[in-house]
Amino acid sequence: MRRLLLLTTMMLSLSGCAFNSVFINYPSQIAPVKAQLNSATPQQAAKIVESEVTSADGLLYAQEAGRSAQIAGDFEASKTFYQQATNAYRVFDDKAKLSLSDAGATATSLFINDNVIPYRGPGYERVMLHQYQALNYLFSGDAEGALVEVRRSNELQSSEQARYQKSNKSVQAMANGTIDAEVNKLGKAAGSTTSSFLNAYSYYTTGMLHEILGEPNDAYIDYRKAAQISPNNPYLQKDLVRLAKQLSMPQYDEFKKRWGDAILPKKEEGQVILMLERGFVPEKKSLTVPFTIHGNWQTASLATYFPTKQTVRAGRIQGLGTVLIAAPIANIDALAITALKEDLPAALIRQAARVYAKSEMAQSVESESKRRNNQTDYAAIAMQIFNVVTEQADRRSWLTLPEQAQIARTYIKAGNYSVKLDNAAPSSIEVKSGRTTLIWVIDTGNYTRFYSIII
Amino acid sequence: MKHLKVIFILAAVIGLSACQSKVEYGDATEVETVNENFGSTDLQAIAAKMVDSMLTFPPVVAMTANDRPIMFVDKVKNKTSEHIDTESVTDSISNKLLRSGKFRFIDMTKVDSVRKQLDYQNNSGMVDPSTAISFGRQIGAQYMLYGNLSSIVKEDGSTKDVYYKMTMRLMDLETGLIEWSDEKEIRKVKSKSFLGM
Numbered sequence: 001m002r003r004l005l006l007l008t009t010m011m012l013s014l015s016g017c018a019f020n021s022v023f024i025n026y027p028s029q030i031a032p033v034k035a036q037l038n039s040a041t042p043q044q045a046a047k048i049v050e051s052e053v054t055s056a057d058g059l060l061y062a063q064e065a066g067r068s069a070q071i072a073g074d075f076e077a078s079k080t081f082y083q084q085a086t087n088a089y090r091v092f093d094d095k096a097k098l099s100l101s102d103a104g105a106t107a108t109s110l111f112i113n114d115n116v117i118p119y120r121g122p123g124y125e126r127v128m129l130h131q132y133q134a135l136n137y138l139f140s141g142d143a144e145g146a147l148v149e150v151r152r153s154n155e156l157q158s159s160e161q162a163r164y165q166k167s168n169k170s171v172q173a174m175a176n177g178t179i180d181a182e183v184n185k186l187g188k189a190a191g192s193t194t195s196s197f198l199n200a201y202s203y204y205t206t207g208m209l210h211e212i213l214g215e216p217n218d219a220y221i222d223y224r225k226a227a228q229i230s231p232n233n234p235y236l237q238k239d240l241v242r243l244a245k246q247l248s249m250p251q252y253d254e255f256k257k258r259w260g261d262a263i264l265p266k267k268e269e270g271q272v273i274l275m276l277e278r279g280f281v282p283e284k285k286s287l288t289v290p291f292t293i294h295g296n297w298q299t300a301s302l303a304t305y306f307p308t309k310q311t312v313r314a315g316r317i318q319g320l321g322t323v324l325i326a327a328p329i330a331n332i333d334a335l336a337i338t339a340l341k342e343d344l345p346a347a348l349i350r351q352a353a354r355v356y357a358k359s360e361m362a363q364s365v366e367s368e369s370k371r372r373n374n375q376t377d378y379a380a381i382a383m384q385i386f387n388v389v390t391e392q393a394d395r396r397s398w399l400t401l402p403e404q405a406q407i408a409r410t411y412i413k414a415g416n417y418s419v420k421l422d423n424a425a426p427s428s429i430e431v432k433s434g435r436t437t438l439i440w441v442i443d444t445g446n447y448t449r450f451y452s453i454i455i
Numbered sequence: 456m457k458h459l460k461v462i463f464i465l466a467a468v469i470g471l472s473a474c475q476s477k478v479e480y481g482d483a484t485e486v487e488t489v490n491e492n493f494g495s496t497d498l499q500a501i502a503a504k505m506v507d508s509m510l511t512f513p514p515v516v517a518m519t520a521n522d523r524p525i526m527f528v529d530k531v532k533n534k535t536s537e538h539i540d541t542e543s544v545t546d547s548i549s550n551k552l553l554r555s556g557k558f559r560f561i562d563m564t565k566v567d568s569v570r571k572q573l574d575y576q577n578n579s580g581m582v583d584p585s586t587a588i589s590f591g592r593q594i595g596a597q598y599m600l601y602g603n604l605s606s607i608v609k610e611d612g613s614t615k616d617v618y619y620k621m622t623m624r625l626m627d628l629e630t631g632l633i634e635w636s637d638e639k640e641i642r643k644v645k646s647k648s649f650l651g652m
Contacts (some may be wrong), residue, residue, distance in 0.1 A: 094490070096651030097613060144533055151536035155608055 022115045023389075026060075026396040027283035033068055033400065034280055038444040042072035045400075046081070053081065059088035060119040060396055063129060067400040071442050073451060075136045082133045089129075092120050109350055110357045113301070114394035122339035123160045124332075125398045127153050127202045134209055135440065139453055143213050150206045154222070157202060164197045196338045200230035201330035201405040207239075208273060212436045212455045216243055226329070233327045235409045238263060265411040270431035272410050274326065276315045276421070276441045279403035281332045282308055284340065286393035293355070296362040297384045300351055301393040302344070305337050312404040315441070319419040319426060326406035333403055340397075347394065358387040402442070424448035491617050491645040493539050493606075501621045501639045502547035508637040509625065510555055515635050519557040526552075526598035526625070527561040535606035535619065544604070544621075561596045598634065599626045613647040 029049075036045035045068035052061035066081030095102065105117045121129075134149035207222030220243045227236050237259040244252035245262040256262070265271055284303040291298055315326035365379040414433040420426040421441055427450035431437050439452045487494045509515055518524060528549050531541040542564075552558045576587040602623035609616045618640065625635040 090490075093615075094647070096648040098650045099652060100650075101652050145538055148533065148536055148538050151534075155536055155610075159610065 022112060023392065025286070025392060026115075027399060030064060030399045033064060034444075037068060037071050037400065038446050040447070042068070042444075042447075042449075043074065045069075045072060046074070046077065053084055057119040057396065059085050059092075059121060060398065062088060063121070063125065063398050064400050066129075067132065067398070070132060070136065071400070071444065071449065073449065075139045079133065079136045079140065082129055082136065085129055086133070089121075089126060106350070110354050111361070112390045113354070113392045114347060114350060115392060115396065117394075119396050121398060122336075122343070123156070123163065124199050124202075124335045124339060125401075127156045127160060127199060128332075128398075128401065130156065131202045131205045134205070138209065138213075138438075138455075139440075139451060143455075146209055147213055147215070150209045153202060153206055154218075157198075157206070157225075160198060196334040198225075198229050199330050199332075199335055200226040200233075201332070203229065204236065204329050204407060205275070208275075208438075211239075211243070212273070212438065216247060219243060220247060220249065230329050233329055233407065234259075235327055235407050236329070239409070263411070265434075268413055268433045269411040270414050270433050271436040272320055272412055272429075272431060272439065273436060274317060274324070274408040274439045274441065276317075276326045276406040276408070276443065277402035277404075278312050278315070278406065278443045279445065281336055281397070281399060281401040281403050282306075283399060284393070284395040284397055286395060288391070288393070290388075293359040294363055296359060296366075296380070297388060298355060298358055298362070299388050299391045300355060301391045302347065302351065303340060303393040303395050305333075305340060308333070312406075313422075315406055315408070315421050315443070317408060317419060317421055319417050320410055320412055324408045324410055326408040328404055328406050330405050331403070332401050332405070336397060336401075354391075358391075362387060419450070421448050421450075427452075430454060491615055491643045493535070493537050493619065497619060497641050498544055498547060500641060501544060502551060504639040505548050505621070505623050505637060506551040506555070509552070509623075509635055510557065512635050512637075515625070518634070523557060523559050524598055525559045525561060525594060525596045526600055527563050527596040529563075529599055529601035531602040531604055531621075531623075533604055535604055536608055537606070539604065541604060545600075545602075548600070548623075561594075597628060599628055600624070601626070615645040617643045617645075619643075 033045045033048050036042060036048065046065045049061045049065045049068070052058065053065060055061065062081050062085035066078045066085060069075075069078035069081060102117075108116045130149045130153035134146045134153065137143075137145035137149055203222045203226035207219045207226060210216070210222060211219035220240075223236060223240050223243060227233070227240055230236065237255075241252070241255045241259050242262040242264065243249070244255050245264075282305055285306050286301050287304045288299050288301045291300070312328070312331075314328065317324040317326060362380060362383045365377075365383045367377050367379065370377045412431055414431050416428060416430050418426040418428050419439065421443065424443070425448070429437055429439060429450075429452045432454055436455045437452055438455060439450060442449045442451075483495070484499060487496045528545045531545050533539050533541045549560055553560055573588060573590055576582045577584075577589065600623065602621060604619065604621045606620070607618045619642075620638055620640050622638045623636065624633050626632070627634050
């Protein structure tokens, strides 16, 4: 037994595991960050997680800190945090195929829980990281830097696309009792359309940045992909018709027939593009199943998403001529659910191995003589408590992401306007003829923040 | 037990000494392969190739035979998926061209500072007017040097292939003709190690 404990401690120190989310579940750590973001002092939010950026889960905390700074409007600080997250992804990319620290972390996870494995975000989070970094560059006035980030997310998008077919099959091929029901439930919550695998918002953002920074041909490619994922968005349809006409693409006639002719700006008009992000992506919940092996209590905990009933309202934008109704482009929660679904097979294998390891540990401390004499076996009880307490579901995910992204676009005469979303306080923007005003609206529930830039 | 202690102390000593970081000077022109990103070796290779190609191109040789043409360097557009300081690339190239003694340069990045200085000399009342350099005496450039740096990145599980292409052109500002053009290609392949930390 001593040896086993020694081994465990050794492995713990070898993998340099993150104790942060090992015993305290991740959503409750991020709750104060979200509370700050939804208050009058969003600048405080990034400070809460700032110190964790260097931890083993640094990648995740850097993403949270970057996003928090971004919501607060501190694009320079956000850029630094996102850069740290990018570097952390790089370290994962550069790791050897058989990595000792990975093996150490996986081994430790057999005695504790999956939270000791350093966080490595799902594909959609990584694409969104670069998408948001591109907006950071744009809003701090570096268009060329923004395009670099756009190209990075394009590269990642194409590898996600390639993975999409493969994972679709692997998810379907899985079958495993109660867990199967859980996977099915997740499948229903996320839907099985392309939009639950690929992020139309990322494609739209990269396309939009390509377009406003003078690369309409690249924009057309991204818009088409976004339209394949989210075919019913009217603004996206108009964008496609317009670009097809401007670039004299062969699809122009077909698009024109389906969605009407292109609307082009008049001479004295400027373009207004609005991106609206609403709410926060849902948290992972834990599903715990208690059972006994050889009379010893054990639990198995898996992360899952409970279905949410409320739908996100479409934003009503007043102050730009007729009332603009924003149209949803992507549901981030569906992407998160699919990412979890893809992760479940591996999590299940680790879970099974963990149940075995923990039951062996419990059995090894049991004293036969004590059991025979009906004495209390404190060691066995302590082991069972250890096993139950350490069994925590892996509930880590990027939680400061929005729940839904919506878009709107219009042409309006040059001048100053006071724009208002729903019942939030109005914000003034400027429109110049022949130029584009990009408005980024982040609605965290109680507060709505407007950022705009003229390109 | 005693053995265990000795082993523990030994391990601690080894562990501590391995953690000590050190700083060394290296050769600036040494081949650098820390990772597959755009690095100093790529920059040097591009600058060397471009300058060599331009200075040995027969029409350029003829152009510089009796004259030191004046040029200015426009930005090299970064079309890669990395944040690269392209100004540093153009600086290296213009340095080498200038050092060859065949060209003269106008630095467009300093126009604002020059304007401020001339404004101070002429309009502040602080400078003796007879020594003040008057506006409108600078010489116009005859040629413009510009370029594009693009990349193609491909990746699968264990291999990453990065291809860079730098294209540079020299344009005669009077006629709009391209007098010289060349490109430099760089390919880097990175394969993951099988076993590691």
